Amino acid sequence: MIRGVGLLLALALMAAQAAAQDTLPAPDQAVKAAYLLSFTRYVEWPAAAFSDSAAPVNICVVGDEGLPDVVRQTIDGRRSRGRPVRLVRPDAPAHVGDCHLVFLPARIQSIDRWLAALRTISALTVGEGAEFLQRGGMIAFIIREQTIRFLIDDQAARAAGLRISSRLLALAARPGSAGAPP
Amino acid sequence: MNRWIRRQPIRRKVTLLIGAASVLALLLTGIAVALYDHTAYRPRALRDAKTQAELIMVNSVAALQFHDQDAMRENLATLRSRPEILSATLFDANGSVQARYAPRGAPAPPSPLVPGASFLPGRLVLIDRISVDSELVGWLSLQYAVPPLWRRLPQYGIMVAVVLLALSSAGFLLLGMLGRSVTAPLLRLAGAAREITQTGNYRLQVPPRSGDEIGQLTEAFNRMVTTVAEQQVALRQNEARLRLALDVARLDAWVLDLPQDGPPPLEPLLARVSPADRAAVAAQIGAAIDERSGFKLEFRAAGDPSEERWTAFRGQVYRDEATGTSRLIGVAQDVTDQRRTEQQLIQSQRMEAIGNLAGGIAHDFNNLLTAIIGYLSFVQRRLPPDTPVREDLTEVERAARRAAALTSQLLSYARRQMVVPASVDLNATVSGLTPMVRRLVGEDVEVVTELAETDGSVRVDPGQLEQVLLNLVANARDAMPSGGALRLRTRHVALTSAAARGIPEARPGQYLALEVEDSGVGMSPEIQARIFEPFFTTKPPGAGTGLGLAMCYGIVRQADGLILVESEPGRGTRFSVLLPREGAESSESAPAVLPAAIPGRETVLLVEDDPTVRSVTSRILRELGYTVLEAGSTAEARSVAAAAAARIDILLTDVVMPGGSGRELADAMTQTHPGLPVVFMSGYTADVILRQGIVHDKVTLLSKPFSADALADTLRKALDHPARPG
Numbered sequence: 001m002i003r004g005v006g007l008l009l010a011l012a013l014m015a016a017q018a019a020a021q022d023t024l025p026a027p028d029q030a031v032k033a034a035y036l037l038s039f040t041r042y043v044e045w046p047a048a049a050f051s052d053s054a055a056p057v058n059i060c061v062v063g064d065e066g067l068p069d070v071v072r073q074t075i076d077g078r079r080s081r082g083r084p085v086r087l088v089r090p091d092a093p094a095h096v097g098d099c100h101l102v103f104l105p106a107r108i109q110s111i112d113r114w115l116a117a118l119r120t121i122s123a124l125t126v127g128e129g130a131e132f133l134q135r136g137g138m139i140a141f142i143i144r145e146q147t148i149r150f151l152i153d154d155q156a157a158r159a160a161g162l163r164i165s166s167r168l169l170a171l172a173a174r175p176g177s178a179g180a181p182p
Numbered sequence: 183m184n185r186w187i188r189r190q191p192i193r194r195k196v197t198l199l200i201g202a203a204s205v206l207a208l209l210l211t212g213i214a215v216a217l218y219d220h221t222a223y224r225p226r227a228l229r230d231a232k233t234q235a236e237l238i239m240v241n242s243v244a245a246l247q248f249h250d251q252d253a254m255r256e257n258l259a260t261l262r263s264r265p266e267i268l269s270a271t272l273f274d275a276n277g278s279v280q281a282r283y284a285p286r287g288a289p290a291p292p293s294p295l296v297p298g299a300s301f302l303p304g305r306l307v308l309i310d311r312i313s314v315d316s317e318l319v320g321w322l323s324l325q326y327a328v329p330p331l332w333r334r335l336p337q338y339g340i341m342v343a344v345v346l347l348a349l350s351s352a353g354f355l356l357l358g359m360l361g362r363s364v365t366a367p368l369l370r371l372a373g374a375a376r377e378i379t380q381t382g383n384y385r386l387q388v389p390p391r392s393g394d395e396i397g398q399l400t401e402a403f404n405r406m407v408t409t410v411a412e413q414q415v416a417l418r419q420n421e422a423r424l425r426l427a428l429d430v431a432r433l434d435a436w437v438l439d440l441p442q443d444g445p446p447p448l449e450p451l452l453a454r455v456s457p458a459d460r461a462a463v464a465a466q467i468g469a470a471i472d473e474r475s476g477f478k479l480e481f482r483a484a485g486d487p488s489e490e491r492w493t494a495f496r497g498q499v500y501r502d503e504a505t506g507t508s509r510l511i512g513v514a515q516d517v518t519d520q521r522r523t524e525q526q527l528i529q530s531q532r533m534e535a536i537g538n539l540a541g542g543i544a545h546d547f548n549n550l551l552t553a554i555i556g557y558l559s560f561v562q563r564r565l566p567p568d569t570p571v572r573e574d575l576t577e578v579e580r581a582a583r584r585a586a587a588l589t590s591q592l593l594s595y596a597r598r599q600m601v602v603p604a605s606v607d608l609n610a611t612v613s614g615l616t617p618m619v620r621r622l623v624g625e626d627v628e629v630v631t632e633l634a635e636t637d638g639s640v641r642v643d644p645g646q647l648e649q650v651l652l653n654l655v656a657n658a659r660d661a662m663p664s665g666g667a668l669r670l671r672t673r674h675v676a677l678t679s680a681a682a683r684g685i686p687e688a689r690p691g692q693y694l695a696l697e698v699e700d701s702g703v704g705m706s707p708e709i710q711a712r713i714f715e716p717f718f719t720t721k722p723p724g725a726g727t728g729l730g731l732a733m734c735y736g737i738v739r740q741a742d743g744l745i746l747v748e749s750e751p752g753r754g755t756r757f758s759v760l761l762p763r764e765g766a767e768s769s770e771s772a773p774a775v776l777p778a779a780i781p782g783r784e785t786v787l788l789v790e791d792d793p794t795v796r797s798v799t800s801r802i803l804r805e806l807g808y809t810v811l812e813a814g815s816t817a818e819a820r821s822v823a824a825a826a827a828a829r830i831d832i833l834l835t836d837v838v839m840p841g842g843s844g845r846e847l848a849d850a851m852t853q854t855h856p857g858l859p860v861v862f863m864s865g866y867t868a869d870v871i872l873r874q875g876i877v878h879d880k881v882t883l884l885s886k887p888f889s890a891d892a893l894a895d896t897l898r899k900a901l902d903h904p905a906r907p908g
Binding site: 038080081150170171 | 241247
């Protein structure tokens with residue numbers, strides 16, 4: 001009987017998800033948006049990165065293509081390590097001063113420029129594809145066994161004064177293994 | 183069960199005790215373990231499970247956020263080191279399984295995910311939410327093995343074993359200590375007690391080696407032994423004292439255990455009884471046992487029949503109420519001497535009674551004979567010298583004198599003879615009489631005299647002493663009809679107190695003995711017992727009066743002496759006359775030879791209560807030429823004396839008279855008439871008067887019956903040689 005109820009419940013949940021996908025963004029974007037938030041929970045910024053203890057974590061998403069909206073929906077009302085989370089949309093590399101995390105989609109042309117602009121501040125840079133790390137990025141989404149995984153260059157993060165939690169490092173995929181950019 | 187335990191040695195009891203305590207301790211340990219398990223094990227399991235869950239959640243929260251199921255599985259796989267974790271399942275926030283760890287195929291977790299912990303049979307199910315920044319990211323369901331107690335018990339085995347080992351070691355240690363401090367001293371005590379009982383060595387002491395109860399017991403034991411030893415010593419002393427007392431009293435104690443039923447074993451007692459008395463003694467003792475009373479009986483003792491010994495049994499039946507047994511306890515005593523003394527006492531009392539009787543008769547006879555003899559003399563004087571009647575009268579007078587002699591002997595026996603004691607040299611008396619003795623015994627009998635070297639004398643009436651000697655000699659002669667030997671012996675005898683006790687009426691002191699011993703027919707004990715009784719004779723009728731030895735007895739006793747006889751039939755007889763020895767003293771001068779009956783002119787005051795005697799006496803005196811004043815009593819005598827015109831020259835008075843004695847009268851008269859001579863005349867001398875001292879050497883006595891001549895002589899002598907009052 002209980003098993004029957006459990007099955008019904010599972011079917012109901014699946015039905016709800018299917019209904020949501022009609023209006024919601026693509027699953028990849030939602031996953032990435034959720035991961036961006038989760039990353040902030042496993043990174044330690046220098047004290048100077050926040051003006052005070054209640055200062056929000058700013059997640060900066062460069063470009064558009066719907067992702068910023070997904071991120072906005074995802075972070076709405078959620079917190080990271082007690083701080084509120086805010087979506088920032090810098091329109092130029094010069095405007096990344098407040099960013100704690102910057103997502104640079106692979107589609108944008110001036111990734112190197114953005115990265116260069118970000119070298120002066122302690123911001124976690126997240127990109128797509130393994131080559132993003134070679135460019136100097138810190139975390140790169142990759143697709144492995146049909147799921148979204150990520151690579152981490154801890155050296156780069158340390159160089160920027162960031163401390164990535166070992167728990168996150170442990171979840172990172174091994175670099176060098178094959179993986180196509182999403 | 184209790185009785186069985188009580189019988190066990192202490193060591194086994196303690197072993198049992200320790201065993202029981204161990205079992206109890208084990209039981210308590212078990213209960214404690216169960217309680218501990220319930221109160222501590224489950225919370226601990228819960229705590230442990232929660233800690234594990236926390237670890238898993240912390241390690242899995244990142245993997246959940248990033249949907250990294252591999253990481254989650256790896257994470258859960260670390261639980262392999264914790265076998266108590268049956269399963270662990272991670273769910274995402276929607277409740278779908280992300281990773282599952284169930285190495286032994288544990289049951290599936292309950293599907294509605296409700297946070298909490300619940301104990302199910304054999305396991306603990308813990309469900310918890312996993313959240314980050316207050317947002318749910320997943321669920322953890324953990325199943326933790328909580329095996330039932332019986333399966334966990336082996337874990338406690340070591341503890342139980344340790345407890346058991348500790349208890350056993352403690353027990354063995356305790357047993358060892360017990361052996362050293364309890365059992366061994368107790369066994370020492372028991373050994374000492376056994377040794378004391380067997381050897382009687384009450385000086386044995388057990389050294390106390392500790393101050394505990396055993397030590398106290400040892401000290402108490404020692405004290406008890408000392409007390410018993412002291413009591414033993416006291417008991418032995420008492421026993422020795424009792425034995426000595428019995429010895430001194432010539433008592434012999436005996437005890438006879440009586441059987442519950444059946445005849446009493448009297449043989450040991452009856453063995454002491456002469457066969458003649460055995461049946462009677464057995465019957466009397468049997469009766470006493472039946473009545474449970476005491477008894478006292480005398481019987482002839484078994485032994486040499488020639489020497490008759492008497493024994494007395496005094497006994498009592500004692501019943502021990504505690505054991506229900508009876509004993510006959512008593513003493514035996516040789517009562518031969520006692521019996522002999524008793525019989526001698528009875529004999530002397532009988533002699534005394536007979537003497538009193540005889541004395542009374544003799545007294546009256548004397549008065550009668552005095553009259554007869556007196557009047558005979560008157561008749562003879564008046565008759566012409568050649569009348570044929572004179573011969574008849576002479577026969578009458580001879581008969582009267584024989585009667586007088588008889589009464590005199592009776593009085594001697596009765597110790598009422600008038601005696602005039604004097605110091606007498608025994609040797610001289612024997613020597614003087616020896617010629618007469620030879621004539622008396624005849625030629626067939628050899629006479630031997632053995633005289634002791636002694637200068638002592640005895641105090642006795644000399645005439646009476648001669649009478650005694652001649653009487654004994656006559657008896658000796660009669661005992662030797664076909665001849666033999668007669669020994670006359672004097673010797674000195676010292677009678678000690680002990681020797682005196684064996685002889686009735688004897689007093690210890692110095693004696694001179696006159697022994698008359700013959701080699702004649704001898705006498706049986708029965709005859710010996712009676713020979714001093716008056717009128718007892720072994721001679722044919724007419725041959726003896728039966729008064730000879732009775733008289734001897736009376737004379738000797740009156741002189742405070744003893745007369746003893748030793749005789750054996752066929753061997754002869756020895757009479758011993760013991761007289762108190764007097765210090766060397768010149769014997770009284772022999773009586774002066776009196777002049778022939780002489781008439782007198784003096785005035786005589788005659789006092790005599792018997793009218794016949796007074797009358798005949800008065801007439802004799804008057805015929806002699808005396809003036810006679812008569813009185814029938816002392817009172818009359820006084821009035822006569824007071825009224826007398828003439829001077830009274832002499833007082834002649836009876837001794838015993840109603841209304842006052844001659845002694846009193848004499849005392850009174852010598853007061854008023856100083857120097858008045860006094861002559862007492864008497865049929866006997868009452869003991870009372872003798873003791874009062876009236877009879878002494880200086881007083882003149884005249885025995886009734888007296889002849890006219892004797893009266894004349896006595897008066898003349900008293901008048902011519904007045905006695906000095908003494």
